[in-house]
Amino acid sequence: MQIPAISIEDYISKIPEERQEVFKKMFDTVNDNLPQGFKTGVSYGMVGWNVPLETFPAGYHCTPGSALPFMSLASQKNFIALYHMGMYAKPELLDWFVAEFPKHSKRKLDMGKSCIRFKKMDEIPFELIAELSKKMTVDEWINIYESNLKK
Numbered sequence: 001m002q003i004p005a006i007s008i009e010d011y012i013s014k015i016p017e018e019r020q021e022v023f024k025k026m027f028d029t030v031n032d033n034l035p036q037g038f039k040t041g042v043s044y045g046m047v048g049w050n051v052p053l054e055t056f057p058a059g060y061h062c063t064p065g066s067a068l069p070f071m072s073l074a075s076q077k078n079f080i081a082l083y084h085m086g087m088y089a090k091p092e093l094l095d096w097f098v099a100e101f102p103k104h105s106k107r108k109l110d111m112g113k114s115c116i117r118f119k120k121m122d123e124i125p126f127e128l129i130a131e132l133s134k135k136m137t138v139d140e141w142i143n144i145y146e147s148n149l150k151k
Contacts (some may be wrong), residue, residue, distance in 0.1 A: 002045020003075065011047050015075035022121040023075055026082065026129065030071060033130045037138035038070055046083070048072035056142050061149060070141055071133075079110075079117045082129065086136040088114035089144045093135055097128075104128040 005011035008027070012020055027047060031040060038049040043066070050067035053059050060068045072083040087094040101109045104125035110117040118124045136144075 004045065005042050008040060008042060008047050011042055019075055019080065019121065022124065023073070023080060025126065026080060026118075026124065027073055029126050029129050030073065030082070030133045033133035034071075035134065035137040039067070041067075043067075043069070044072065046072040046074040048083075051138050051142060055138060068142070068145060070136075076117075079119045080121070080124070082116045082118070083114050084116070084132065085114055086141055086144065087132075089148050090136070096135075097132055100128055100131070101125070 003011055003014050005014060012023060012027075015023055030049065034049060037051070037055060039052045040047070040049055042048070043050070048069060049071045050060075050069050052067050053065075056068050058068075060066050070085055072081075074081045074083070087097060098109060098111075104127060105123060107120065107123055110119065
């Protein structure tokens with residue numbers, strides 16, 4: 001489900017009111033803990049963090065001329081989704097997250113390749129999301145992205 005928005009504030013205003021506070025807290029948790037160099041914005045109908053073209057002029061190979069996506073946050077119909085491309089591209093990071101999740105939540109991990117789904121708004125493990133957000137720098141993400149692209 002994509003939400004057409006021109007800014008992060010616009011996006012948040014368009015999601016269900018009962019979800020806005022939790023969504024904002026999730027956004028702040030990621031934003032406050034990401035290493036320097038990632039930029040926020042709205043793309044692909046989600047709020048996201050990317051590597052700007054000034055830092056990585058090659059940009060995203062799927063959409064030439066656009067910034068390299070890294071993490072995104074979306075309000076879907078029945079859940080909030082956090083997308084972390086670093087976990088998709090670096091198996092060690094995914095393994096760490098899967099092992100840590102049960103220490104922070106009594107819920108079963110609901111996850112796809114890069115998507116973590118949170119259906120219970122009052123049970124989001126914000127401390128774990130903060131730790132995850134700190135785990136990859138812009139330079140590391142660019143190196144992983146480029147090495148995977150060459151395969």
